[in-house]
Amino acid sequence: MNEDVLETQARLSSLGLLASGTAHELANPLSVVKSGLEYLDKGLERVRADKGLSEQAREELGECHNVVAEMKEAVQRMLSITAELRLAVRQDSKTTECDVRDVVEKALSLTHNMLKYKAKVEKQFKHSSLVFGDESKLLQVFINLLTNSAQAIAESGIVRIESEESDGFVMVKVADNGCGIKEEHMKRLFEPFFTTKPKGEGTGLGLFLVKKIVESYGGDIQIESKVGKGTTVQVRLRAIAGR
Ligand SMILES: Nc1ncnc2c1ncn2[C@@H]1O[C@H](COP(=O)(O)OP(=O)(O)O)[C@@H](O)[C@H]1O
Ligand SMILES: [Mg+2]
Numbered sequence: 001m002n003e004d005v006l007e008t009q010a011r012l013s014s015l016g017l018l019a020s021g022t023a024h025e026l027a028n029p030l031s032v033v034k035s036g037l038e039y040l041d042k043g044l045e046r047v048r049a050d051k052g053l054s055e056q057a058r059e060e061l062g063e064c065h066n067v068v069a070e071m072k073e074a075v076q077r078m079l080s081i082t083a084e085l086r087l088a089v090r091q092d093s094k095t096t097e098c099d100v101r102d103v104v105e106k107a108l109s110l111t112h113n114m115l116k117y118k119a120k121v122e123k124q125f126k127h128s129s130l131v132f133g134d135e136s137k138l139l140q141v142f143i144n145l146l147t148n149s150a151q152a153i154a155e156s157g158i159v160r161i162e163s164e165e166s167d168g169f170v171m172v173k174v175a176d177n178g179c180g181i182k183e184e185h186m187k188r189l190f191e192p193f194f195t196t197k198p199k200g201e202g203t204g205l206g207l208f209l210v211k212k213i214v215e216s217y218g219g220d221i222q223i224e225s226k227v228g229k230g231t232t233v234q235v236r237l238r239a240i241a242g243r
Helices: 003-048 055-088 100-110 135-152 183-188 206-216
Strands: 097-099 119-125 130-132 157-166 169-176 220-226 230-238
Touching (some): 100 135, 130 230, 135 230
Antiparallel strands (some): 097 130
């Protein structure tokens, strides 16, 4: 591997540490906010139960209750994002098996903001499937693929994720009807730093890392694409038998 790649990997892993450290630091104050909101909610309920309240006061307390409910939901979302972020960048985790379906769901939730305004997401999992691989690494695989699909869709499109099991492999397809890939770019897709995106949007490391991760677990990756029609990426991972 050349020095640029090693340097970028070192930079990415220190960014990873920073991200997981930040997520870790946020978890505690967020928990304080969450229990504070629960306390407020109970207090509001108690005051509202007072028979002597005017109609107007009761209405205002009802509004407050709704606001608190929204805030509780928002805090819950922040807590799950920090939990997932910590998982996504965890360096020390060395799980050997994980459920592809869970990993895809987590990747979807982490890329939700990128996808929600422009893509309809369709999923088809025949069953849950255990495969060989570390959860945080496989999460990175699907985050990278979903990010590419989101970036390939200009305004509105479809991202479809399918999985099926055959011959000891779990195949997961991530397909989009985005811009597609030019024929002359097809053989360069896995080169580190190969990107057609403007600076700041693409590093050219996504598919390079995806291939490296998938192959390290005995799997493989294939890409089919047509300009103007879309792209299908198929990742095969070794299934753990009997599931
Ligand atoms: N789903 C896709 N649709 C269209 N082009 C894609 C898709 N996935 C990858 N590509 C092409 O492959 C290139 C390399 O992808 P990647 O390694 O993830 O790097 P990056 O996304 O940072 O450019 C992209 O710049 C793009 O040209
Ligand atoms: Mg990418």
